[in-house]
Amino acid sequence: MTTTLTEKMYHSLIGGKPVEGTSGTTQAINPATNEATGPEFTLISEDQTQQATLAAAEAFPTYRRLTPKARAQFLNAAADKIQAAGEQIIATAMTETGLPEPRLQGELARTVNQLRLFAKVAGQADYLGVRIEPAMPERKPLPRPDLRQVKIPLGPVAVFGASNFPLAFSVAGGDTASALAAGCPVVFKAHNAHPGTSQLVGAAISEAVAEEGLPAGVFSLVYGRGTVVGQALVADPHIKAVGFTGSRGGGTALMATAAARPQPIPVYAEMSSINPIFVLATALGKDDEALAEGFVTSLTGSAGQLCTAPGLLFVPEGPAGDDFVERVSAALTAAAGSTMLTPGICSSRVEGEEAWKTLDGVTEVARGTAGSTENAPAPAVYTTDVATFLSTKELSEEIFGSVCLIVRYGSEDELHRVATGIEGQLTATLHLDPARENLTFARAFVEDLELKVGRVLVNGWPTGVDVGDAMVHGGPFPATSDGRSTSVGTLAIDRFLRPVAYQNLPADLLPDAVRDENPWSVVRRMDGQYTLPSIEGDA
């Protein structure tokens, strides 16, 4: 397999085959040096996207009918291939993204484990949501027909890679894994910031497709300009859903394109979140230093470029709060900036901070030191009060990077007004002492917050998203385009499915999942009750 990028030029991998793009080339920039690095990658034209979408459409009928076991085997094979190429992938990603090796090691492990988790989900096949209501010929006033329901995949999915997770939210990331597990071929639009990393991972998936004997169009990796190729993919009639992680501007543009199609399709865009942390008074006065350091670590990790990085910190007014802010300042002042993902992301971060400086009622509290590389601005913390926060729209907009706003609050009522006034978020976090807290207030506050977020945390930090059954990485707009879903964790598979019912079909014509003998041993809802065993004798 491709374990190193030795050629001078690489291309899109459409159905596993290199396709030379006709719209110029791109090259990665090492953000630590601002220098171009690695081979060139040709960019496809708008017309060339159709090769990938057509291949996906042709692969769909075969791919969607794989048994759970075969689909699981494919996902595990992809995981194996990526793991085998891990060393080269990490070396390439370090150069292309400026992220440090331990972070990328962890991300590679998460990516591989995520594929294996979705292999388990695909194999277990409970996501099919089988519901069976056997016929009741004697029912009055009308007989009940035999009705069987199962979820089927939507069709080919276009996935857009994120810059900030070059592995776990990129070529073989959560969107790809959940779409493939659901039975949907994937056309993956690489993020131009890490083309070499994308090539290595894309080649690994393509090899798994070939080795498992699947139709080649199950997976394609394309390089292109987002405004051209991205929009063309979302507008393409063969594409039936979209997964995206990126900016609010990018996500809403794709939403508009998808809604304007002759046949509109769902867009799952994870876009923008400032992840408020609420420090309640009872959390203070025990180990404020550890709390402050925990916060600064969460804020500055990966240069603040995590979707769940805490951009808002609510601290009570008064001496205890003053003392805590001082500790945050001390920890922040000791922190150094690290290389951001791209020069463009760094510029936006710097400009966002400059804009805050012009706002009335917002003052700088502390600043760390800039890193020694290019694109490594100093972490910084600002402060304001609740009234200014609620009345200043700019303060609710995400600055992607290590910049945080401390909002000092005076009362529980102010917290309630914040919780009801903020936009949708991925997370909200409370710090409190359960033994001393006013639990009536805290309970009501959790109820306020859950209406605005996908995940509520207590006494922890929102960064470090666990990938499992119970995770929700979602939330109301603008955190995501569609708060009814998650992009991390096994529930993500539901995004790419829709239910179909079969009425009075002869056994020979039924899909396997809903046959009496339950050949895949899936959980089924029989007459309103969950059940595992097979049905006997009512065919």
Add this chain to the structure above:
Amino acid sequence: MTTTLTEKMYHSLIGGKPVEGTSGTTQAINPATNEATGPEFTLISEDQTQQATLAAAEAFPTYRRLTPKARAQFLNAAADKIQAAGEQIIATAMTETGLPEPRLQGELARTVNQLRLFAKVAGQADYLGVRIEPAMPERKPLPRPDLRQVKIPLGPVAVFGASNFPLAFSVAGGDTASALAAGCPVVFKAHNAHPGTSQLVGAAISEAVAEEGLPAGVFSLVYGRGTVVGQALVADPHIKAVGFTGSRGGGTALMATAAARPQPIPVYAEMSSINPIFVLATALGKDDEALAEGFVTSLTGSAGQLCTAPGLLFVPEGPAGDDFVERVSAALTAAAGSTMLTPGICSSRVEGEEAWKTLDGVTEVARGTAGSTENAPAPAVYTTDVATFLSTKELSEEIFGSVCLIVRYGSEDELHRVATGIEGQLTATLHLDPARENLTFARAFVEDLELKVGRVLVNGWPTGVDVGDAMVHGGPFPATSDGRSTSVGTLAIDRFLRPVAYQNLPADLLPDAVRDENPWSVVRRMDGQYTLPSIEGDA
């Protein structure tokens, strides 16, 4: 309770209280006579809609936190009230809609049963989709936090009543029942064709709200002009989802409004379907007369104004097919038209048929007789071939009423091309003899069709939609705006929910549904396995 409409004028019921509209009045038209009938109903202005949406928003925090038992009790109380007012409701609906008494009796029973079914769903509370992953402090490389997931209601829902089901898809219909069961207050926009029926049912629900001691804003019924009040409701920031049954034009207009909001919201619009019936050769030659009569009954029932009425009949070329078409013609010729719902619907039906007459390659096969009332056009059947069908866009557009196109086909390949060429549909139906059929083809054909529809039937008729766990009344656009859902059956509740995760919350702060002791005894997914019992000792 209100059992009869004795006043000269009625108003919207906002939070149970009459609110006089300031934008004129409307009155029902008896479609059998074209005469105005019953009292006048005042229409609210765009501004007045905010009274209803604000009341719903204020009711939401209390209503969503009701226990499963309390929510079930409310839905059952609403069912009781509607049943108690049944006689007056049916008498009023007969005058307002032209539908015959037995049909409305059946629809009332379905409406009441549907509320009771959703009471059961709300009480059982499995729809919460609880997933629990207890903490694993020892997990390497990172400890696993305690994570608990549950689905919460989206918020107030705007529901638009359909003309063709004045009870089961109207004020207390499937959208209302499923939204209320999910914990969402409902603002119901009455269909102006049956305002009196709406008033009686709305009053019944409002009385149940009051008797159960719920916040008044849990339910409001408003009368207004669709283009003004309907659009205002969908644009209102308090509204978080939309349920609609009606025309493609109406549904797509609401979709556009919802997508253009600062915070876009989901629209569940059930719009347009011509429900193809495929008669395979093996179905013919046994009891063609019964088959032909079954088809004509399905086509002409309720004057062809059912969402699942079969507007397309595929019949093989050759003598057996010719004979079957003759039997359909005979049955159709013997059928009489019945009163349509409104003069406007009747005009569209007549104009749609007139347009077919101008199309090349389409010829009339048979025509029944017009009914004796106003607005009761004769049922009619036309015919064409597959090539003409596939190349003539107008033939894929729904004509709402008893008009059907018979398409003669020559080969299995032509059927495959039809199945892959048609737009999204609610249903597709096959007639065949399983003992004689080429099952390889039939299986492949079912697989073609399931990609285009929400429900596949064999040897039955799509009209008469069973309301249960396994039903899907949905399908890809333009059958609905969102094929990932159903508007009939218990799965409809999923439309109004979104998942939230709780990470490391102290037991006191957790919502009841995800507490260790499982106080509501709901099915839970624990570490990836479904389970009913409570967790012991891991809090």
